[in-house]
Amino acid sequence: MRSGRVVAAALAVGWLAATAWAPPPAQAEPSAEEVKTRIAQLEQEYDALDEARAVNALVLEQAQAQLDQTVVQLAASEARLADLETRLTQVALYQWQGRDLSQSLALFVSSDSTTLMERLAILQQVSDQFDDLLEQYQSEQADLLQLRAQEEAGLTTIADRGTEMTQQMAELKEKTAEARNLLATVVSPRDVGANTGLTTHAIEVKQTLAGVFTEITNIGGYRAGDWGDHGAGRALDVMIPNYGSPAGVELGDTIARWCQDNARVLGVKYLIWRQRFWQTGWGVDSWQWMADRGSPTQNHYDHVHISLNE
Numbered sequence: 144m145r146s147g148r149v150v151a152a153a154l155a156v157g158w159l160a161a162t163a164w165a166p167p168p169a170q171a172e173p174s175a176e177e178v179k180t181r182i183a184q185l186e187q188e189y190d191a192l193d194e195a196r197a198v199n200a201l202v203l204e205q206a207q208a209q210l211d212q213t214v215v216q217l218a219a220s221e222a223r224l225a226d227l228e229t230r231l232t233q234v235a236l237y238q239w240q241g242r243d244l245s246q247s248l249a250l251f252v253s254s255d256s257t258t259l260m261e262r263l264a265i266l267q268q269v270s271d272q273f274d275d276l277l278e279q280y281q282s283e284q285a286d287l288l289q290l291r292a293q294e295e296a297g298l299t300t301i302a303d304r305g306t307e308m309t310q311q312m313a314e315l316k317e318k319t320a321e322a323r324n325l326l327a328t329v330v331s332p333r334d335v336g337a338n339t340g341l342t343t344h345a346i347e348v349k350q351t352l353a354g355v356f357t358e359i360t361n362i363g364g365y366r367a368g369d370w371g372d373h374g375a376g377r378a379l380d381v382m383i384p385n386y387g388s389p390a391g392v393e394l395g396d397t398i399a400r401w402c403q404d405n406a407r408v409l410g411v412k413y414l415i416w417r418q419r420f421w422q423t424g425w426g427v428d429s430w431q432w433m434a435d436r437g438s439p440t441q442n443h444y445d446h447v448h449i450s451l452n453e
Contacts, residue, residue, distance in 0.1 A: 178325045182408065185322045189315060189407060196311040203304040210297035213290055220287045227280040234273045322408040326351055340365025341376045344453045348409050349379055356398055358384060363446070372412070372450040379449045386445040392417075398447050403427050415448035 173181070327347075335353045338346045341364045349362050363380035365373060372378035381398055385391040399416045402409060406423040413422040419430035439445045 173325065173328060178328060181325055182322050182405070185318050186407070189318050192311055192314055192318070196308055196315070199304045199308045199311065203301060203308065206297050206300040206304065210294065210301065213293045213297060217287070217290045217294060220283060220290055224280070224283045224287060227276055227283060231273065231276050231280060234276060319408060319410075322405075323347070326405070326408065335360055335362045336364065338364070340367070341379075342451070342453060344410060345377055345379060345451055348449070348451060351409070352379070352381060352398070355401065356381075356394070358394055359398075360384070377412075377451045377453065379451070381447040381449065383446055386439070395447050400427065402447070402449055409449075410452045412450040412452050414450075415443045417444050418442040 333350075333353050335349070338349070341349065345364060349364065352362060353359060359381055361382040363382065364378065365376050368374060373380075381395075383391050383395045383398075386395065395416055399414055399421070402411055402414055403421065404427075405411075411423050413420065415421075415433070416430075418433050418435070420433050421430050433442070436442050
């Protein structure tokens with residue numbers, strides 16, 4: 144029996160040792176085609192999610208406008224109600240003054256029948272006025288309760304839509320991050336210029352461009368004293384070799400189109416290429432011509448300018 148236990152224990156130790164030292168299975172990197180397919184899916188998911196977010200934003204804006212209007216109406220209603228309360232109190236004090244109707248009538252007893260009738264008429268007018276004010280007061284109270292219910296419903300709508308939008312924005316960021324990570328698996332970043340002054344994101348985009356377009360050897364970026372995105376480290380200038388040749392133009396067109404197709408993933412704000420301007424959100428063919436600035440560089444014929452959001 145003892146030897147059997149020893150053998151069993153030895154086998155158990157051996158199994159644990161083998162398990163402990165077993166290397167984890169290697170995770171295969173996705174192919175370029177798989178990455179392209181997944182990014183296209185992410186783009187579709189992003190569009191649907193962004194559309195839902197836009198709907199929520201519109202509903203939120205409308206709910207806020209309605210709430211603002213309700214708040215104004217509430218203030219007016221509360222003011223009217225306070226005025227009616229004051230007037231009701233005044234009429235009640237004048238009418239009764241702590242006595243019932245018969246006691247009040249006794250105050251008007253006079254040998255002059257004409258005077259008595261006039262005073263009775265006044266008392267009747269006061270009574271009618273009280274009834275009218277009370278009816279107005281009750282109606283205003285009902286309106287006030289309805290306005291407060293509208294206010295509560297508006298606050299609930301704003302809170303719910305705000306929560307949904309927060310979740311949607313978080314999902315949009317997750318999809319963008321996933322797409323960026325996917326791009327990073329199919330590129331081999333290389334040095335094509337100084338990174339000094341560039342934001343972390345700009346450096347990532349620069350390295351991605353260098354890996355995707357191996358023909359590129361120089362990508363400019365930070366420009367001290369510049370008032371725009373270059374000075375903020377959020378702009379890149381992808382210099383095109385032989386930019387005036389058909390091959391150079393084709394390469395620049397390809398880079399610009401690639402940036403358009405991946406604008407959200409890359410965080411592109413706008414592009415400038417061959418004296419034309421394009422902004423994220425426009426159609427891919429919706430380039431706008433720019434004024435002549437004089438030189439090929441200033442007119443962006445020798446490089447693709449990429450301004451980033453971060």
